[in-house]
Amino acid sequence: MRRGTTVLLATALVGSGAVLAPAAAVETEIVPRDLTITVTGLGTEGRTCQVDADLYVPAGVDADHPAPAVLTTNGFGGTKADQADLAQGLGEQGYVTLAYTGLGFVDGDLCPITLDDRAHDGEAASQLLRFLGGDPAVAAVDDATGEPVVVDQVVRQDATTGTPHDPAAGMIGGSYGGQVQYAAAAVEHEAGTDRLDVIVPLITWNDLSYSLAPENSGISPTSVSSTQTGLPKYQWMALFTVLGVVNGLQDLPAVTDPAQLANLTGGNCADFDARVCTALLEVATVGYPSAASIEFLRERSVASYLPDVTVPTLIAQGQADTLFDLQESVATYTALRDQGTPTALVWQSWGHSDLTPQPGELDMRHPEDSVQGRQVLAWFDHHLRGAGPAPELGFSYYRDWVHADTGDVSAAYAHSDTFPVGAPESLYLSGAGDLVTDPAAVVAGSASWSSVAPVGPGYTETSFLDQTLPVTDPPGTAARFTSPPLTAPVDVVGSPELTVTLAAPTVAATQALGPAGQLTLVAKLYDVGPDGAVELPHRLVSPVRVADLTQPVTVQLPGIVHRFETGHSLAVVLAGGDLAYRGSTLPQPVTVLTGPGSTGELVLPVTG
Known part of the structure; x- marks a missing residue:
């Protein structure tokens, strides 16, 4: 073990994907x-x-x-x-x-x-x-x-x-x-x-x-x-x-x-x-x-x-x-x-x-x-x-989609003299499960979930050991907001930022007691294919313990370098738990509120 x-x-420094020395080279071990x-x-x-x-x-x-x-x-x-x-x-x-x-x-x-x-x-x-x-x-x-x-x-x-x-x-x-x-x-x-x-x-x-x-x-x-x-x-x-x-x-x-x-x-x-x-x-x-x-x-x-x-x-x-x-x-x-x-x-x-x-x-x-x-x-x-x-x-960063197109690992790296890179682009939470590009198109609605156990039931990875099993959110344990299919690729480089308005009356009554009484959740950003297949870039999530439910909650989502391809959709997911993390001991019913007076925005650092 x-x-x-x-x-x-x-x-990690030697890499199992190592490039071999030229055949003519003769290595003399020290x-x-x-x-x-x-x-x-x-x-x-x-x-x-x-x-x-x-x-x-x-x-x-x-x-x-x-x-x-x-x-x-x-x-x-x-x-x-x-x-x-x-x-x-x-x-x-x-x-x-x-x-x-x-x-x-x-x-x-x-x-x-x-x-x-x-x-x-x-x-x-x-x-x-x-x-x-x-x-x-x-x-x-x-x-x-x-x-x-x-x-x-x-x-x-x-x-x-x-x-x-x-x-x-x-x-x-x-x-x-x-x-x-x-x-x-x-x-x-x-x-x-x-x-x-x-x-x-x-x-x-x-x-x-x-x-x-x-x-x-x-x-x-x-x-x-x-x-x-x-x-x-x-x-x-x-x-x-x-x-x-x-x-x-x-x-x-x-x-x-x-x-x-x-x-x-x-x-x-x-x-x-x-x-x-x-x-x-x-x-x-x-x-x-x-x-x-x-x-x-x-x-x-x-x-x-x-x-x-x-x-x-x-x-x-x-x-x-x-x-x-x-x-x-x-x-x-x-x-x-x-x-x-x-x-x-x-x-x-x-x-x-x-x-x-x-x-x-x-x-x-x-x-x-x-x-x-x-x-x-x-x-x-x-x-x-x-x-x-x-x-x-x-700042330099590896782009897997460039490597896939060219086969050239050097070309896959981009460089910028400044950080962060790109420009912010926003999507807005709307209704009971939509992400829209126009804030004027946002309609009132809500989406709810409840945690059921301190660990899980959502699954993203078995830390260190396995990242091959499908990402899952059992019904009733997560809320999802999904964009329409993209008409052009969207390249995200950096950490998206999500702001949501939440209602959880049971937790609001206990949050002043400290961590044990506060709301816990897991936020994540999915790449959803035309066939509905879900990709969670590198299985990365953002765990959150909310200090104050009376205010909108802003979450730094995981830093990624990812291309969302044409025809794919982006989906923001808020889940009550994850099998890789220790969450709340007690069930916590939660509602995401959207519409006038309820902030709901996803800001993406977009480079292309």
């Missing part, structure tokens, strides 16, 4: 040095952890011929081994690479999973940067020989920056291995050392409280952090719990004294920081995380320390991702861009829900042979070697 899951969560590196003084408790790492040094690179370095680590549940192809690929491009197993995962050490926080994970990465800068105070041992290791093969910038043990170094990694880059950059910036020169975080989060319990009515188009309590993604949370337990059990052979065992059983929870399990227990018992747990998760997120991320940043986020959606990348990108951090944003085809890039899209084993690999090299070459022009900033 762990390794199978790890392949999907942690090896034999890495297996190291144990001791990092100290982590967190308020001053924790010491043993980091399992592999050092890849390309042929011809030595103290007299140093090279820039790249630091990388695994996704959730993985190990340093998951980064081997990336390290080999960058090695062939002349980069020294240090791949390490993140804190809390299987490495023979009992330090817990701390969710990429600055005080533990960020500080550990900072010390690994010092190790790459030749700092002998960061103790490292070659596991094969037992000899101490001090790096002297990496380009140093001490004389230029005035910072001791300052390597020319960047970071790259996906998911859990993406967020740690922000934490490391912040730690370095707060210390005034700025040893990190460029980062490439892929498919990672902005605000973990939103990732695990999203609430899409209390956010803006450029932020996912809400003052409202969201709807937990119980399936994703269960998966991470299982992975944490398995990692802890696999590290049990590391126990050599009673003190270590006491730490595992008393201070850890399924190999997590204990506060993680507090949040999980809250979801299981009351149905939502407490304000304290939300704050705990948010503190372990770049959303809480964006001003301290000043390093050039290439963000890549997946269109096929129900864990860390496109809105999270927008929140990070726009904040960094607006504060002057050199930043680019890419919306790629693949993500946690489908980790197979298109052929030629991403292959870090042979980065020069793929679209995203060449982009990564351009960022590393410029910021670490001073070679090549400054990389392109702005």
Whole structure:
């Protein structure tokens, strides 16, 4: 289970749709040095952890011929081994690479999973940067020989920056291995050392409280952090719990004294920081995380320390991702861009829900042979070697319909110097189930539904495991508003916005009591074919917990890149629940009101 899951969560950088190297190419594998590196003084408790790492040094690179370095680590549940192809690929491009197993995962050490926080994970990465800068105070041992290791093969910038043990170094990694880059950059910036020169975080989060319990009515188009309590993604949370337990059990052979065992059983929870399990227990018992747990998760997120991320940043986020959606990348990108951090944003085809890039899209084993690999090299070459022009900033996005027409993955990517792109176009909720283009054509009406259980009955996906079963909304559990068939294609790039007027007298009487008494629903946008077949782009939905039913409710719908073809219809759906989320414990009858005095509008970001 762990390794199978790890392949999907942690090896996104190499891509199973990889482009093969030319037949004439002869690859010489770098034999890495297996190291144990001791990092100290982590967190308020001053924790010491043993980091399992592999050092890849390309042929011809030595103290007299140093090279820039790249630091990388695994996704959730993985190990340093998951980064081997990336390290080999960058090695062939002349980069020294240090791949390490993140804190809390299987490495023979009992330090817990701390969710990429600055005080533990960020500080550990900072010390690994010092190790790459030749700092002998960061103790490292070659596991094969037992000899101490001090790096002297990496380009140093001490004389230029005035910072001791300052390597020319960047970071790259996906998911859990993406967020740690922000934490490391912040730690370095707060210390005034700025040893990190460029980062490439892929498919990672902005605000973990939103990732695990999203609430899409209390956010803006450029932020996912809400003052409202969201709807937990119980399936994703269960998966991470299982992975944490398995990692802890696999590290049990590391126990050599009673003190270590006491730490595992008393201070850890399924190999997590204990506060993680507090949040999980809250979801299981009351149905939502407490304000304290939300704050705990948010503190372990770049959303809480964006001003301290000043390093050039290439963000890549997946269109096929129900864990860390496109809105999270927008929140990070726009904040960094607006504060002057050199930043680019890419919306790629693949993500946690489908980790197979298109052929030629991403292959870090042979980065020069793929679209995203060449982009990564351009960022590393410029910021670490001073070679090549400054990389392109702005916004790029993959269009599956262009790829289907041309077979050219490069042509499938569009670029804009600005974000958002396109122009807003509105449709209006009318009557008992229509979407119309003319607000003057709106007629009075209503559509109703009721939730029936805390989980479901609507179905969109089995998180991480399956997206092949049909999307369903059992009768009486959802309201749908559908447009006439389109007379021309409509290309949507970004997050549509839906505003509705709701009536739910039962909930209105209890909403002041807090999350347990508030209305929960799931909003989504369907592509309905001429035959009535429903497509929910990448199975993405927007869970909502409504704070105040006396006002119109505005929902940020999922970010998508999707063409609604001629002859197809758009359909807005409001559902009482979904099998992937934890909703209300009690039934909640709800009515959508349309017509004069009742706001009902869908705003689409349309590019064509």
